[in-house]
Amino acid sequence: MSKVAYYPGCSGQSTSLEYDRSTRAVCAAVGLELVDVPDWSCCGSSPAHTVNHVLSAALSARNLDLAHSLGVDVLATPCPSCLTNLRNAAVEMEDEGFRGQVNALLDRPYVGRVDPQSVLQVLVEQVGVDEVARRVTRPLTGLRVACYYGCIMNRPPERMRFDDHENPMAMDRLMEAAGAEVALFPLKVECCGASFGVPRGDIVARLSGKLLDAARGLGVDAIVTACPLCQMNLDLRQGQINAALHEHFRIPVFYYTQLLGLALDVPRSELGLDRLCVDPRLALGKIKAPAPVR
Amino acid sequence: MSASDSRELRIVGFLCNWCSYGGADTAGVARFSQPTDLRIIRVPCSGRIDPLFIVRALINGADGVLVSGCHPRDCHYAEGNFYARRRLETLKQFLSATGIDPRRFEYTWVSASEGQRWQHVVTEFTRRIHELGPAPTMSHVSDGAWFDAAAPAAAGQGCPCHG
């Protein structure tokens, strides 16, 4: 298997440290070699593209160029926001005129053709669901989960070109491979209100509350996400949502890599389960111990 | 410069009555504006088009020749456009051997309902011919000498087959 450049993104250094660590641990467990992009910098996500497209693309292009210097074809990132910005820059720079404007801002012009992908896509397409299933040693039997992809993981579809944008299944299939019972989550690509987190808490409460309500209706033990912002909204803000809506949600929100890590028997210290705000122990208690080998 | 601004060139079209001629009518009814260079000759079927007609037009000085028939499998006479396709493709390959730029000849398929497609075909072909410019002429023979020898033959007189 070819090696893949790895771009952790800024969340992975702070709010989603456990996502970054569990991602590295899972990739190592399935034999996928991640090479860190040396001296990586901000991709420009969130603020830059609202101000200046060229500048935003230049921020991403610097990182694409660093990945290019590693001699790889694919740059993997766990964060969908980073993916959006990196992918947009890569696609838009196929236009020669735009590429010229961007390169004028860079110390070293970007001439490569590195394809930014989500770690999820790399796991499904390069490692394969069957290979992951083969390596599972502690299946999550008894755990019922809903997979929540968030709004930007597969959108816009003509840019992302991965999975079904209305009904994605990549994470569902990985969770089934890990032995969990997967409930078909109808709101899997709805917005959680992430970008309103600071100015309009009421909107976040309403949108994220709807997601939690739907998950509770499905009778799941936990929600599984692939996005640091979604995870933060649903997990960290669950108390605020409960207060605003007069609700009593107590649904733990995992990164899919954390649960995969458990199934692959990665040391728990690598998974950062203690960093979750909603106590996951009740959910994890549902996992039946594997039958003793005779 | 767009085709409509420059001097008009001579483009001859051979169109099947059942489809492309109707498609050109449909384009007209819908007022899809087109370059005016093209002159259309109506034939009952693209299978009626003798490659001779095309070569004759080009030798006589046409700057471009466009043939359009029914889409394959849609022929009013079941298989006329299949014959046309073979004949015209062979002609296309053969034209350069005669010293005529094969880009001056094109064939395509347009149905009676495809007025918009017809507008596109005419516009594109006319643009191509304008890019190629007027057909080249031989300069080292005087006009009169050529005309004396060629005109009767080109008019079909004295031709054993078609006279």
Add this chain to the structure above:
Amino acid sequence: MRIGVFICHCGSNIAGTVDVVAVAQAAAKFPEVAYATDTMYACSEPGQEAIVQAVKEHQLDGVVVASCTPRMHEPTFRRTVERAGINRYFFEMANIREHVSWIGKNAERNTVKAIELVRMAVEKLRRNRPLIPKRFDVVKRVLVIGGGVAGIQAALDCADGGQEVVLVEREQSIGGKMAKLDKTFPTIDCSSCVLGPKMVDVGQHPKITLHTLAEIESVSGYVGNFQVTIRKKARFVDWSKCTGCGLCMEKCPSRKAPDPFNEGLCTAPSINIPFPQAIPKKAAINPDTCIMKQKGKCGLCAKICPVKCIDFDQQDELVTVDVGAIVVATGYDLFDWHKYPQYGQGRYPDVITSLQYERLLSASGPTGGHIKRPSDGKEPKTVVFIQCVGSRDRSVDRPYCSGFCCMYTAKQAILTKDHIPDSQSYVFYMDIRSPGKGYDEFTRRAMEEYGAQYVRGRVSMIYPKGDQLVVRGADTLAGTQVEVAADLVVLAVGAEAARGAVTLGEKLRVVPDQYGFFVESHPKLKPVETNTAGVFLAGACQGPKDIPASVGQGSAAAAKVLALLSKDQLESDPQVSRVTPARCVGCGKCVQTCPFGAIKLVEDRFGNPKAEVVETVCQGCGICTVTCPQGAIQLEHFTDNQILAEVNALCPPRIRVNYAS
């Protein structure tokens, strides 16, 4: 020759951008032109009379009219010159409207182009020959393809008009889509009560031969003399014996397959009569699900049948009929709504199509006319209708309006309230299209009397919540997002061309448009004719239309057929190939290439092989003319010399060009 040239103004259609007087003046100088003038409307009564007068006054023996497309008025003017005493083939048309005035704005260039097109027509006319049509017998029988309401109407009208009719239907029973409907708008008539008697009439009419479970295998011939081969598919039941008692259906142990007549809402036995009013009311076995056909044992139906009509070894049967005319009434199919991801793509059983809803409403349907939703059989209290599913949407390549969905949705909303008085209907729509007699009043009744809530906007997603479905959409009038918790969602799926329409079109030489609907000969004036003489269209195969329009077209097509078959003989088109025996070397290449077998080799009096054209079989394509190495076989009215004269008129002979120096 003395040629007269008439340049038509066509009001301002031509004269607006072509200097018609200048064209007439230029035409007067062309060789053999004795008279040239411009005229306001050449096709009008005074316009035609002026042509007749000019012919007499100036002793003309050929006429050129420069006006609209010859596909429109060539037959008109041929009759005019014939009235003036000239052979109708001494007439040529220059198309200076569709090909000149309507596509170019530059008057100077248009005028030059018009002059050249007239010159081309004059040069061709100078080489025309008088042609006399031959006459041939007409087969007095008509084939109707498709037994929906349009085909039924056409068949009955033709049969009542005294002609023999062969009606071919792909399904087991005639009736088409209308037989599946519960009620019809805007009168809330019972659909099967209206259609049923007509179906019985078809079954009993002495002039109608009915072939169901049958398809068109091949078609050859031409107007007045078509040969049609029909494939009657094996039904494994001898229909001459079957009484339609239905005992076999009760006993059949294989009943897992979805019932196509009920749109898959329930299952049907492998031996089945699709519905109680079926015509013919005969049972047929579905070989894909029959245990006997699949595994070789069972045969319960054969044991129980009181008349012993089961025949497991029955084979497809080919029937050949000669007909003089063909009516195509193959109808439409429903758009496959699974192409839209936002409606769940089949994940939610309570999202159904409008036609499935009709079966739920119908007393002969799987629920006996009680509305029960598929998932749990519960009676829905909130029903959401979503319009334009597969209509007016370029993203799924269906930019056209299906026309009847607005009306049937209003009807279904009304019927919902009638069936369940405490129910509430919501309709998501884009625009309401109700241009018909009593149609707009009907949709207003649905809103005002029956309280259906109309929401103008598209639906973005449907998702389950508890045992309900939440329908999220835009309300573009209020400028907000709306969510409706529904018990049942009904998709008003649009119409698309019937499956197999394109293949059938190839056999009939009828062209489908880009969406598979057959193209009529003229959108205004020849709505049921096609460009293939003797083949007519009726109903939704030409484009989506509702029942009254389909019935109207069925009758219109029948009127055309009756007019055609009222003649004992037809004139053959004399624009056929002709052999000059002195030139023919008898190579036989033309015989091989003719798609119609219209050329045969005969021996002349010296025993030399010579080609001979059977004039009534020749269709006038001219493939042979190009094939002949000797130029011995020439297509009349399109001879090599005539076409070359047109070429030379456009490109005066100058050999020196087109060779680089």
